[in-house]
Amino acid sequence: MWAVCKKELRQFFSSLTGYIAIVVFLLLNGLLLFVFPDTDILSYGYATLDKFFELAPWILLLLIPAITMRSLSDEFRTGTFETLQTTPLTRTRLVVGKYLASLIVVVVALLPTLVYFLCIQRLSGQGGLDTGATTGSYIGLLMLAAVFTAIGIWCSSFTSNAVVAFIVAAFSCFLLYSGFSAVSALPAFAAGLDYYIAMLGIDFHYRSISRGVIDTRDLLYFASVICLFLYLTNRFLARRVSGKLRWFAGGPVILIVVLAGVNLLASHLHTKADLTQEHRYTLSAPTRELLSKVDDDIQIDLYLAGDLKAGIRKLAKSTDELLQ
Numbered sequence: 001m002w003a004v005c006k007k008e009l010r011q012f013f014s015s016l017t018g019y020i021a022i023v024v025f026l027l028l029n030g031l032l033l034f035v036f037p038d039t040d041i042l043s044y045g046y047a048t049l050d051k052f053f054e055l056a057p058w059i060l061l062l063l064i065p066a067i068t069m070r071s072l073s074d075e076f077r078t079g080t081f082e083t084l085q086t087t088p089l090t091r092t093r094l095v096v097g098k099y100l101a102s103l104i105v106v107v108v109a110l111l112p113t114l115v116y117f118l119c120i121q122r123l124s125g126q127g128g129l130d131t132g133a134t135t136g137s138y139i140g141l142l143m144l145a146a147v148f149t150a151i152g153i154w155c156s157s158f159t160s161n162a163v164v165a166f167i168v169a170a171f172s173c174f175l176l177y178s179g180f181s182a183v184s185a186l187p188a189f190a191a192g193l194d195y196y197i198a199m200l201g202i203d204f205h206y207r208s209i210s211r212g213v214i215d216t217r218d219l220l221y222f223a224s225v226i227c228l229f230l231y232l233t234n235r236f237l238a239r240r241v242s243g244k245l246r247w248f249a250g251g252p253v254i255l256i257v258v259l260a261g262v263n264l265l266a267s268h269l270h271t272k273a274d275l276t277q278e279h280r281y282t283l284s285a286p287t288r289e290l291l292s293k294v295d296d297d298i299q300i301d302l303y304l305a306g307d308l309k310a311g312i313r314k315l316a317k318s319t320d321e322l323l324q
Contacts, residue, residue, distance in 0.1 A: 004089070004097025005104070008071065012105055018067075022109045025063045029056070029113060041116075047124035050317075052116055053137045053210050057177060057203075060106075060148055065169035067105050068152030069162045071098045072237075076160035081240070091237050095230055099153050106145045110138075132275030133212030140209030143222040147202060148173050150229040157236040176225075177202045211321060213281045215272040217263070224259040231255055280322050 012018040032039045032055055041051045075081040084094060121128050155169035156162075180201030184194040198204045202225070205218040235252060274282040283291075300323060304316035 001093040001097040008101030064148040069166040136212035212276040
């Protein structure tokens with residue numbers, strides 16, 4: 001497994017393609033966050049990296065498929081996959097090795113973005129960034145990258161054309177990231193089903209962690225999706241070896257049912273850690289007691305909008321997030 005991982009890393013960084021992909025990712029992030037007026041984080045008036053964590057998933061939608069598109073498709077195109085079958089290397093080790101190599105490349109691309117944190121922290125006049133919330137946001141971004149990488153490896157396993165693998169991976173990541181949220185917004189699901197449909201999407205759980213709240217439900221969801229797509233990759237490789245794919249032999253459907261059951265159980269037995277500086281996502285005991293006695297809906301009007309000072313705008317955003 002580690003031999004495959006090191007081989008993939010050497011192959012990726014032995015050509016300009018790998019470096020170009022990382023440079024383009026960092027350059028695009030830099031332009032969006034510090035140059036373009038609509039997304040400039042310096043114009044907020046207070047220290048925040050929220051815009052970066054909002055834009056990063058959409059940029060990763062293109063970066064990660066570009067990294068993973070050749071992982072297995074090139075093995076099929078050059079015929080080296082048949083050679084790998086003669087080595088004492090199981091399909092699971094091959095898949096995990098390819099996956100870890102691609103994930104390491106993505107982490108290498110994300111590491112320089114810590115400069116944004118240092119810059120904003122130094123430029124801040126008072127208060128600075130919420131270190132706990134930023135840490136939680138980076139954890140969410142790493143989990144999102146891990147899921148996108150698993151999807152990209154899967155898309156690379158059923159074609160020998162790297163361009164096709166890139167397009168399918170980008171579309172699949174986009175669909176699983178925002179598709180469920182879009183469906184949940186339809187008026188037909190506005191009676192309460194919209195929340196559960198949104199929970200199936202990656203966007204729902206990424207936004208949850210990006211607030212700075214580490215919830216075991218979100219972590220388990222990401223781990224389940226990663227396991228599912230790595231298992232499906234293994235199955236597609238088995239099909240290429242045997243020439244046929246028997247879905248119920250080995251149990252992809254059973255795996256989906258088991259993972260769904262585990263996540264359902266975790267929704268009732270879970271714990272979370274609020275990393276935010278003000279613990280703004282943790283209700284106090286008196287508040288919980290007060291809310292338990294309320295037997296009707298509560299309407300709250302928040303009069304914190306308009307051309308306000310930076311501190312008030314920050315208060316408005318934190319209050320809105322707490323109410324949500």
